[in-house]
Amino acid sequence: MKSQTFFIKTFGCQQNEADSQRITSYYLARGYSLAKSMKSAGEIVINTCMIRQSAEDRVTGLVKNIVKSAGRRIKPKIVITGCMVGMAAHDETGKYLKTLRSRMPEVDEFLPLEEVGFDYPALRNDVSHSWVPISNGCNNFCTFCVVPFTRGREVSRPFGDIISEIKGLAKHGCTEVTLLGQNVNSYGADLVKNTKAGYKLPSGRIVKPVMVKHLGRYRIPTLFPYLLEEVCKIKGIKKVKFISSNPWDFSDKLINMIAQNPKIDRNIHLPVQAGDDDVLKRMNRWYTRSQYMKLVEKIKKEIKGAQISTDIIVGFPGEAKKQFENTVDLAKKVNFAYAYVAKYSARPNTAATKAFSDDVDHAEKERRFHVLDQLINHTGINRSAVH
Numbered sequence: 001m002k003s004q005t006f007f008i009k010t011f012g013c014q015q016n017e018a019d020s021q022r023i024t025s026y027y028l029a030r031g032y033s034l035a036k037s038m039k040s041a042g043e044i045v046i047n048t049c050m051i052r053q054s055a056e057d058r059v060t061g062l063v064k065n066i067v068k069s070a071g072r073r074i075k076p077k078i079v080i081t082g083c084m085v086g087m088a089a090h091d092e093t094g095k096y097l098k099t100l101r102s103r104m105p106e107v108d109e110f111l112p113l114e115e116v117g118f119d120y121p122a123l124r125n126d127v128s129h130s131w132v133p134i135s136n137g138c139n140n141f142c143t144f145c146v147v148p149f150t151r152g153r154e155v156s157r158p159f160g161d162i163i164s165e166i167k168g169l170a171k172h173g174c175t176e177v178t179l180l181g182q183n184v185n186s187y188g189a190d191l192v193k194n195t196k197a198g199y200k201l202p203s204g205r206i207v208k209p210v211m212v213k214h215l216g217r218y219r220i221p222t223l224f225p226y227l228l229e230e231v232c233k234i235k236g237i238k239k240v241k242f243i244s245s246n247p248w249d250f251s252d253k254l255i256n257m258i259a260q261n262p263k264i265d266r267n268i269h270l271p272v273q274a275g276d277d278d279v280l281k282r283m284n285r286w287y288t289r290s291q292y293m294k295l296v297e298k299i300k301k302e303i304k305g306a307q308i309s310t311d312i313i314v315g316f317p318g319e320a321k322k323q324f325e326n327t328v329d330l331a332k333k334v335n336f337a338y339a340y341v342a343k344y345s346a347r348p349n350t351a352a353t354k355a356f357s358d359d360v361d362h363a364e365k366e367r368r369f370h371v372l373d374q375l376i377n378h379t380g381i382n383r384s385a386v387h
């Protein structure tokens, strides 16, 4: 029956793709079946992204198109989930939900991801390489970023659940996993109850949580190096990747763990965002340009074959030409294998939107984007690392 068929359209990052795999199971468990196309579906679920205004615009555009192409036929049910709904769910004033309703009155339901949770197994088309979420949300509040408002505070999945999921995947032919989280290297900070007593791994081994420096003090206990180690031990798993890492939580223990385990991918994604200290400070990134470069040096020295990729934002409020040149200079020195370069886009509720005006004009943002994109992605000598 058409009304019991559904189709998921996903916007955004791998985390959203992984969420859609669980949403698929959630729908199947409720008696729905997968439609072959959006056109033939009785219900269309749109998993949304808010990283930039253009991502939001694509969602509103799609909703209008669905209604338009239904014409005189009965419109399919439209369900919105993902970041836009997360933002509404975490906004106690209810204002953002009102905004969504007025922008997209055609939407029938707003589905918060919390309702789906982690109990539904991800339905993957191809298990040979699987994305496995290890945490959700972020506590860092970089001033440009909407994630802490859409996904909320960082919550780690139980260690044992992650290991069981990967063991199950390996039994079905999975050889490669990518561990996903907004900040994988602070994984487990909320699972550790007593840093002195240690943490008991599912294997029974008691480990000492790794303390990472936060605001000048070693105070975040993470279990990520141990998680990597345990995943590498799983029979059948040949390659372990992870994304994304924050430079300030990249501990020596993590570097050693990668160095010792050839199964762990040598392509390390380490978002720098800017190469100028003043811009970094206004972005609320807790490292300086020189600390970042020292970390890169250490990673390259300790981990044989390590390649660094990154994220950079151009045209952050107040970014002067000289400050942009500092980012260009850093990019030349680090010799990134690849970079996701983004033009700054003011996001609702973020500190940057509240405190600064979006004062770098569009043409200049475009110019800066092309300078860096060309430098890193089209003339870089390490293009072979791009995947």
Ligand code: SF4
Pocket: 138, 139, 140, 141, 142, 145, 146, 147, 148, 182, 183, 246
């Ligand atoms: S660490 Fe990443 S996800 Fe968290 S606020 Fe900063 S940019 Fe956003």
